[in-house]
Amino acid sequence: MSKYKNILVAIDLYDHYEVVIDQALFLAKHYKAKLNIVHVMPIMATSLPYSYDFQVEIEKDAKKKLEKIKFLVEITNS
Numbered sequence: 001m002s003k004y005k006n007i008l009v010a011i012d013l014y015d016h017y018e019v020v021i022d023q024a025l026f027l028a029k030h031y032k033a034k035l036n037i038v039h040v041m042p043i044m045a046t047s048l049p050y051s052y053d054f055q056v057e058i059e060k061d062a063k064k065k066l067e068k069i070k071f072l073v074e075i076t077n078s
Contacts, residue, residue, distance in 0.1 A: 003031060004027070004031040004033045005031075005034065006033055006034050006036065007024060007027055007028050007031070007033045007035050007036065008036045008037075008038065009035065009036070009037050010038050010039070010040070011037060011038070011039050011069075012039070013039055013061075013062055013065045013066070017065075017069075021037070021069060021072065021073075024037070025073065025076050029076070035073060037069060039062065039066065041058070041059065041062055043055065
């Protein structure tokens with residue numbers, strides 16, 4: 001069986017990411033690998049009125065979710 005040292009997981013914060021994170025944590029523990037998680041956020045702001053405020057709110061929400069994930073990963077790896 002090959003031995004993984006690094007695992008990279010791309011997640012969508014708005015579509016059941018918890019299941020993906022759980023599986024990634026399981027694999028990282030099994031292989032004693034470093035887990036890296038990435039989320040790419042599209043730029044929503046356009047020239048439409050109030051779109052900038054909408055973008056800022058989406059970014060705040062994403063940061064909260066990513067902090068929660070970071071905390072979960074750190075606890076699991078301890």
